[in-house]
Amino acid sequence: MTVDLVKHAAEDADVVFAARVSTQGGETRFNESSERDAGLINFLMRDRHGSPFEHTSFTFYIEAPIFVVREFFRHRAGWSYNEESGRYKQLEPVFYLPADGRSLRQIGKPGAYDFIQGDYKQKSAVSGDLRRISTEAYTTYERLLDIGVAREVARMVLPVNIYTSFYATCNARSLMHFLGLRTARENAAFRSFPQREIELVAEGMETEFARTMPLTYAAFEANGRVAP
Amino acid sequence: MTVDLVKHAAEDADVVFAARVSTQGGETRFNESSERDAGLINFLMRDRHGSPFEHTSFTFYIEAPIFVVREFFRHRAGWSYNEESGRYKQLEPVFYLPADGRSLRQIGKPGAYDFIQGDYKQKSAVSGDLRRISTEAYTTYERLLDIGVAREVARMVLPVNIYTSFYATCNARSLMHFLGLRTARENAAFRSFPQREIELVAEGMETEFARTMPLTYAAFEANGRVAP
Amino acid sequence: MTVDLVKHAAEDADVVFAARVSTQGGETRFNESSERDAGLINFLMRDRHGSPFEHTSFTFYIEAPIFVVREFFRHRAGWSYNEESGRYKQLEPVFYLPADGRSLRQIGKPGAYDFIQGDYKQKSAVSGDLRRISTEAYTTYERLLDIGVAREVARMVLPVNIYTSFYATCNARSLMHFLGLRTARENAAFRSFPQREIELVAEGMETEFARTMPLTYAAFEANGRVAP
Amino acid sequence: MTVDLVKHAAEDADVVFAARVSTQGGETRFNESSERDAGLINFLMRDRHGSPFEHTSFTFYIEAPIFVVREFFRHRAGWSYNEESGRYKQLEPVFYLPADGRSLRQIGKPGAYDFIQGDYKQKSAVSGDLRRISTEAYTTYERLLDIGVAREVARMVLPVNIYTSFYATCNARSLMHFLGLRTARENAAFRSFPQREIELVAEGMETEFARTMPLTYAAFEANGRVAP
Numbered sequence: 001m002t003v004d005l006v007k008h009a010a011e012d013a014d015v016v017f018a019a020r021v022s023t024q025g026g027e028t029r030f031n032e033s034s035e036r037d038a039g040l041i042n043f044l045m046r047d048r049h050g051s052p053f054e055h056t057s058f059t060f061y062i063e064a065p066i067f068v069v070r071e072f073f074r075h076r077a078g079w080s081y082n083e084e085s086g087r088y089k090q091l092e093p094v095f096y097l098p099a100d101g102r103s104l105r106q107i108g109k110p111g112a113y114d115f116i117q118g119d120y121k122q123k124s125a126v127s128g129d130l131r132r133i134s135t136e137a138y139t140t141y142e143r144l145l146d147i148g149v150a151r152e153v154a155r156m157v158l159p160v161n162i163y164t165s166f167y168a169t170c171n172a173r174s175l176m177h178f179l180g181l182r183t184a185r186e187n188a189a190f191r192s193f194p195q196r197e198i199e200l201v202a203e204g205m206e207t208e209f210a211r212t213m214p215l216t217y218a219a220f221e222a223n224g225r226v227a228p
Numbered sequence: 229m230t231v232d233l234v235k236h237a238a239e240d241a242d243v244v245f246a247a248r249v250s251t252q253g254g255e256t257r258f259n260e261s262s263e264r265d266a267g268l269i270n271f272l273m274r275d276r277h278g279s280p281f282e283h284t285s286f287t288f289y290i291e292a293p294i295f296v297v298r299e300f301f302r303h304r305a306g307w308s309y310n311e312e313s314g315r316y317k318q319l320e321p322v323f324y325l326p327a328d329g330r331s332l333r334q335i336g337k338p339g340a341y342d343f344i345q346g347d348y349k350q351k352s353a354v355s356g357d358l359r360r361i362s363t364e365a366y367t368t369y370e371r372l373l374d375i376g377v378a379r380e381v382a383r384m385v386l387p388v389n390i391y392t393s394f395y396a397t398c399n400a401r402s403l404m405h406f407l408g409l410r411t412a413r414e415n416a417a418f419r420s421f422p423q424r425e426i427e428l429v430a431e432g433m434e435t436e437f438a439r440t441m442p443l444t445y446a447a448f449e450a451n452g453r454v455a456p
Numbered sequence: 457m458t459v460d461l462v463k464h465a466a467e468d469a470d471v472v473f474a475a476r477v478s479t480q481g482g483e484t485r486f487n488e489s490s491e492r493d494a495g496l497i498n499f500l501m502r503d504r505h506g507s508p509f510e511h512t513s514f515t516f517y518i519e520a521p522i523f524v525v526r527e528f529f530r531h532r533a534g535w536s537y538n539e540e541s542g543r544y545k546q547l548e549p550v551f552y553l554p555a556d557g558r559s560l561r562q563i564g565k566p567g568a569y570d571f572i573q574g575d576y577k578q579k580s581a582v583s584g585d586l587r588r589i590s591t592e593a594y595t596t597y598e599r600l601l602d603i604g605v606a607r608e609v610a611r612m613v614l615p616v617n618i619y620t621s622f623y624a625t626c627n628a629r630s631l632m633h634f635l636g637l638r639t640a641r642e643n644a645a646f647r648s649f650p651q652r653e654i655e656l657v658a659e660g661m662e663t664e665f666a667r668t669m670p671l672t673y674a675a676f677e678a679n680g681r682v683a684p
Numbered sequence: 685m686t687v688d689l690v691k692h693a694a695e696d697a698d699v700v701f702a703a704r705v706s707t708q709g710g711e712t713r714f715n716e717s718s719e720r721d722a723g724l725i726n727f728l729m730r731d732r733h734g735s736p737f738e739h740t741s742f743t744f745y746i747e748a749p750i751f752v753v754r755e756f757f758r759h760r761a762g763w764s765y766n767e768e769s770g771r772y773k774q775l776e777p778v779f780y781l782p783a784d785g786r787s788l789r790q791i792g793k794p795g796a797y798d799f800i801q802g803d804y805k806q807k808s809a810v811s812g813d814l815r816r817i818s819t820e821a822y823t824t825y826e827r828l829l830d831i832g833v834a835r836e837v838a839r840m841v842l843p844v845n846i847y848t849s850f851y852a853t854c855n856a857r858s859l860m861h862f863l864g865l866r867t868a869r870e871n872a873a874f875r876s877f878p879q880r881e882i883e884l885v886a887e888g889m890e891t892e893f894a895r896t897m898p899l900t901y902a903a904f905e906a907n908g909r910v911a912p
Binding site for chain 2: 065066067069070073074076077079081086087096098102103104105106113115118121122125126129130132133134136137140143144147148149150151152153154155156157158159160161195
Binding site: 234235236237242245246247249250251252253279280282283284285287289308309310311312313316317320393394395397399 | 462463464465470473474475477478479480481507508510511512513515517536537538539540541544545548621622623625627
């Protein structure tokens, strides 16, 4: 997975400015001690005053397999997307294969799975089958293109573990909503069961978020990872 | 493709009621001649007063291949979705194959393709290859499930022509926006180049829309199929 | 305040149908015991699976003063509005006056006010001043209209306690979000400090919501009144 | 009216990058001649490919009277707001008065008004009445505050021409949608009848937009000021 923060206009001060317009109008200044600002941000997070977190913007460039991107694009409010098109260009032969430590077995029922390590037979089947199907599908894709079949038709043979790339733009509020749902953490106020592969993408985004808005991130962590 | 209108709360009167609150407050009645109401709806459409069209609701149940659903779910504003999950259930072995008359060749450049009929060799390759890859991928998928691999992992081998199912809820405004972009029509005020398969879904939805909101639909047609 | 549920396409079954498409595809039926359905709805609410609640639609007709409507229209996601226009019609001389029991004094600091009863002097001033200014402003408004001043200009003299009317359409998810923020309840998981007048509107809407979707409402109540 | 562009992360290159990911994946570069980029932007605008314009962010600080802000906040999709609160702070005694050249009379019917200059009597009444009511309302407001009435109650006497202040964040697509509806221009593809006061705000925003995204702005102008 590739997660690049292409650009951002997002800092903790944006939240404070937007929030203080409520109580101070246009007289707002950001010359106060960070302790007071941190307190304000924590108050906004805790009592679910979400709008001050929206005056921020993050643009990510992400490479991930189709089955991850399908989950990602379910996030609508506060998200903008542009993705590589299988109609307009030939897709590259890059496919996702689970890393060696990836849990392969699920136990329990929908909404409450536990995942555990696979045995040798499972690991070997997953690895071998994904390689085989990916290769065979891509070879077929290329042959269809070679004989003049339209890209939008030829791509129908490609499996959902093929990589695609996209730009995603969001604000801090929509980003926190995404992170809360697409990671599984001990300190979360509600239970999430993200597929590990989208969690990998979320972790990459979370690192950038924590770095650019440390006070906001601390308040998110301190309040059960619930987006305001 | 399956397109079922599961339920709807949408009629032309909804638009008229919502619009007349502007000029008449709570005194609105719908006892006027349809000619006057049609005129109002046409005025709203033409001059892009979009909000009166939003007090309506359509819920569709749709079955379509993944490559179509990926395009569908790009529509965010005014749309709600719930889709069959490859993490929670085993997907059925139902795959999309282009019908015999489906154009298989593209001519021109991105954004302005023309599609023309394929020759015998292309038809035969598309049909044969899609069948072969679909079957082989599904056989592999089943085998991985049989030896205990988690559904969310096993599904990675499945191609994007496998069918999925979902509920989609929208209002008349978001529906018209979708129809304008996902169909190609002579009377449209702007050019669209939808993939034929999503256009098939759009056509099914358009039939239901035209039936339930005939005045609104007529105004949409009369104004270049531009959503207000 | 007037709160009329004009129409709705919303019942608990909608939530269950949309949720079960994840695990059962198009095979979903609603012939199960309500205990099992209630359990599913509670699970969705608790673990913040919000999308199944969106396949529902409520249209309200509301009459409220401008200062309330200004707060109301801050709700954007999943809301549609059409309001009486001061540009297109003459506004009626109907003004909001606090009822006798309305708390008139605030104690504490922003975000954590307590409200307590006013004394006689305060009650009398509020009542007298609102009547006087409302009357005088409306008399002035009428005189400006009489001499031919445009409605959109003449209305500038009107105070924010004048009534306006609007249609609002939402789904169960956006409605719960609104109710969580615009009411103050003991069992809420977070603190809200709504102005009493918008809470009156919210209470009217909550009554209709509880009646039309009793299982969903029970789950909302049982989970801290946090919208999923 | 005050319209300050507080910050922005928006340039024409953002549109080009986002659009090219469709056809070139992650290989996109912005080293091409501006003529080619301008052509791409114009193509996207004309054929209503709106999403590439969303990877941009503008934050404005605006001071305007309440009757303008009420129209402004009707824009929901792609907009974020935080406004000065009459519950949390005492509002300043700043009121809107029409400038001398402001047309005061409307001719025609709703949705198709023409506005013409007022005569001396009208000008004098508007100016005098607005001053008188504003002053009297504010004096009353202060007196209510002085005797300990809560701000959220005292403000009910204030007229809609009092100024408020807010932060608004949008992207280039939502901004163009706003500009198309809130200005009246000869080259527009559809008719708008904005109230002059919100058009003043829109003009201030348009100046900043034209300066920061000149190619996008030119394409907007060249395509009938219809947001893609």
